[in-house]
Amino acid sequence: METKIDKSIELKAKLVLINSKLHFNGMVDGNQPISIDYIPPIGDGLGYTSLELLLLSFSSCLGSALLTFLRRMQKNIDGFEINANGVRNTEHPTGFKTITLEILIKSNNTTDSEVSKLIKMAEETYCPVWAMVKGNVKVETVVVIQ
Amino acid sequence: METKIDKSIELKAKLVLINSKLHFNGMVDGNQPISIDYIPPIGDGLGYTSLELLLLSFSSCLGSALLTFLRRMQKNIDGFEINANGVRNTEHPTGFKTITLEILIKSNNTTDSEVSKLIKMAEETYCPVWAMVKGNVKVETVVVIQ
Numbered sequence: 001m002e003t004k005i006d007k008s009i010e011l012k013a014k015l016v017l018i019n020s021k022l023h024f025n026g027m028v029d030g031n032q033p034i035s036i037d038y039i040p041p042i043g044d045g046l047g048y049t050s051l052e053l054l055l056l057s058f059s060s061c062l063g064s065a066l067l068t069f070l071r072r073m074q075k076n077i078d079g080f081e082i083n084a085n086g087v088r089n090t091e092h093p094t095g096f097k098t099i100t101l102e103i104l105i106k107s108n109n110t111t112d113s114e115v116s117k118l119i120k121m122a123e124e125t126y127c128p129v130w131a132m133v134k135g136n137v138k139v140e141t142v143v144v145i146q
Numbered sequence: 147m148e149t150k151i152d153k154s155i156e157l158k159a160k161l162v163l164i165n166s167k168l169h170f171n172g173m174v175d176g177n178q179p180i181s182i183d184y185i186p187p188i189g190d191g192l193g194y195t196s197l198e199l200l201l202l203s204f205s206s207c208l209g210s211a212l213l214t215f216l217r218r219m220q221k222n223i224d225g226f227e228i229n230a231n232g233v234r235n236t237e238h239p240t241g242f243k244t245i246t247l248e249i250l251i252k253s254n255n256t257t258d259s260e261v262s263k264l265i266k267m268a269e270e271t272y273c274p275v276w277a278m279v280k281g282n283v284k285v286e287t288v289v290v291i292q
Contacts, residue, residue: 007185008240010233013201015209017226022210026202031194034180036206039153042214048177050207050275055159056172057199060182063161064168064196068188080163087156088274094154095274128234128241129196133278 023047051096055084059101061129062141065122066103070110079106079146098138106146115143169193197242201230205247207275208287211268212249216256225252225292241283248288261289 005012014027015036022043026034035047048056059082070077081104086096105115119141123130130139151158160173161182168189172180181193194202205228216223227250232242251261265287269276276285 007195007197008234010231011195011197011201012232013198013205013230015202015205015228015230017209017213017223020223022213024206024209026206028194028198028202030191032178032181034194034202035178036202038210043210045176048174048180049153049157050203050210051153051157052159052174053199053203053206054275054278055157056161056174056180056182057196057203059159059161060170060172060199061196063163063170064184064189067163067168077163077166082161084159084161085156086158088154090155092271093274093277095278125238128239129200131239132200132241132282134282136278136280136282 019044019046026053051086051088054096055086055099058099058127058129058133059084061127062101062103062119062122065126066115066118069118069121069126070105070107070115073114075110075114076107077105077110078108080104096133096137098140099133100140100142102142102144104144104146110145112143112145115145119143165190165192172199197232197234200242201232201245204245204273204275204279205230207273208247208249208265208268211272212261212264215264215267215272216251216253216261219260221256221260222253223251223256224254226250242279244284244286245279246286246288248290250290250292252292256291258289258291261291265289 024036037043037047083102170182183193229248
C-alpha cells in the first residue's frame with residue numbers, strides 16, 4: 001500500500017470516509033484499520049473519536065518514555081497501565097482543557113518519587129506528544145505504584 | 147467496562163502494556179482495541195506508533211469539521227480522504243515539526259476556494275486537535291478536488 005519509510009524521521013497515515021456521515025477508516029500500512037467516528041447525532045458513534053485517539057497517542061507516548069527509563073534503571077515492571085481522562089472546553093474549539101493521566105505501575109523496586117522525576121523528564125524532553133500540546137492543554141499526572 | 151460518559155464534555159481511554167517491551171493495547175469501551183507499539187529496536191513495530199495515532203486524530207478531526215460544513219452547504223460528497231504526513235524534529239522532543247494534510251474530495255459542486263475557507267474556519271475555531279497543537283507544529287494543507 002505504502003512504500004517503506006524511516007519512522008524515526010517521518011510518519012504517514014491515511015483516513016478514508018466509509019459512510020455518508022462521519023465514519024472513517026484510519027490506516028497505516030501493516031496495521032489493522034481503526035474505526036473512527038463522531039458521537040451521535042453528528043456521527044453514529046461507530047468508532048474512536050478524534051479526541052480519544054489523542055488520549056491514546058499521549059498515553060502511549062508517555063508510557064513508552066517512562067518504561068524505557070524504568071528498564072534502564074533495572075526496575076522490575078510486572079504491569080503498566082495508564083487511564084487517560086480529558087475534559088473538553090465548553091466553547092469552540094472544544095479540545096481538552098485538562099488531560100489527567102493516571103499511571104499504574106506494578107513494581108517491587110520503584111518509588112513514586114523516581115517516577116515523578118521521569119515524568120518531569122518526559123514532559124520537558126522525551127515525550128513528543130506532550131511537547132506538541134504544550135501551552136495549550138493542562139496536563140495532570142497521578143502515579144500509583146502497586 | 148466503563149460507565150457511560152457524555153463525550154461532548156469528557157472522554158476516557160485506557161492503555162495496557164501487553165509485552166515486556168513497548169507493545170500496548172489502547173482501549174475505549176465498545177471499540178476494538180488498538181495495537182500500539184514503537185519502532186524497533188526500542189519496540190517491535192507490532193502496532194500504531196503514538197505519532198501515527200496523532201496523525202489520525204488530527205486528520206479525522208479536520209475531516210469531520212470539513213464534511214459537516216460541506217454538507218450544510220449542500221455539497222455532493224462522493225468520496226473523502228486525507229493523506230497525513232508528519233516530519234519529526236531531529237532533536238528531542240522528536241514531535242512533528244511539520245504536518246502536511248492532503249485532502250482529497252470527490253465532488254461535482256465544490257471548489258478549492260470554498261474548501262480553503264472551511265480549512266481556515268477549522269483551524270481557527272472548529273478543529274479541536276488543531277487548536278491543541280497550535281503554535282507547536284507547522285500545519286500545511288493541500289486540497290485536491292476530483
